[in-house]
Amino acid sequence: MPVTTSDAAFRESLFDALGDDEGADFWQGVYGQPIHNYSRTYADAETGELETMDDKQYAQYVRRKMWEKSAEGLQAAREERRRERKEEESRRRREQHNEKQKPRKMSHTLDDPIFDFEIEASLRRGQDRKDKRRWQAIWQDYTERWKELQQIYESRKGPSADDGEQIFLRNKIAWPVESGKRKDVEADAIEAFFRKVSDIQQTEHDHAMPLSSVIKVERLKWHPDKIQQRFGFMQVESGTMDGVTAVFQVLDRMWTELRTSHTSKP
Structure with missing residues (x-):
């Protein structure tokens, strides 16, 4: 992937910000948060060994992390969670519908706790x-x-009442x-x-x-x-x-x- 002017500018500003307070203030104004000094090491997915990112990889990594923490990144994350919740609700409704369609079965074995519960409830x-x-x-x-x-x-209670009976x-x-x-x-x-x-x-x-x-x-x-x-x-x-x-x-x-x-x- 060719290095764009934006990538190069960010990389240069990143390393400037990591060593200079004014540069850090500039990027904090852009992203609404301070530049973080993230670790350069990562675990290789295939070998499991710790590897060190070069300047280009490190700049891209920091830029991605900053974007994730930015307002745009947070909004995208919220949209993703909302989509996942909708999918989960749809899945539950399908399961509930399918469960209702199944014929109800009741075991009549003496040691079946479900059967015992049904009997007790009926009693x-x-x-x-x-x-x-x-x-x-x-x-x-x-x-x-x-x-x-x-x-x-x-x-x-009338005047002609018979009081003879006790x-x-x-x-x-x-x-x-x-x-x-x-x-x-x-x-x-x-x-x-x-x-x-x-x-x-x-x-x-x-x-x-x-x-x-x-x-x-x-x-x-x-x-x-x-x-x-x-x-x-x-x-x-x-x-x-x-x-x-x-x-x-x-x-x-x-x-x-x-x-x-x-x-x-x-």
């Missing part, structure tokens, strides 16, 4: 469905018993725990009950009430004064009222926590 989904149906039935029974209790109240509130009230029994009325069980039924409603209905709305309604329902006012015509034992108070306290705490959490959000 979990089945258990989740059973759990959801069970809690739907629990919630339905809870709401139906409260409707019946409300009907008793409506039938007894009714025990403990036999009619629906306790908000999984078992529905007074003996299981504890704080953790009450909170778990309302959170569980609220989760089920959210998954079943797009417009189901959120937990805060459920707690707001139930809190008013379970207020001890409200219970005494509505169902005082029944036999209300101290143990029953203790349970009512315990339920209200949990609902009141949950209501306060939910309101605090809502107001503290930015």
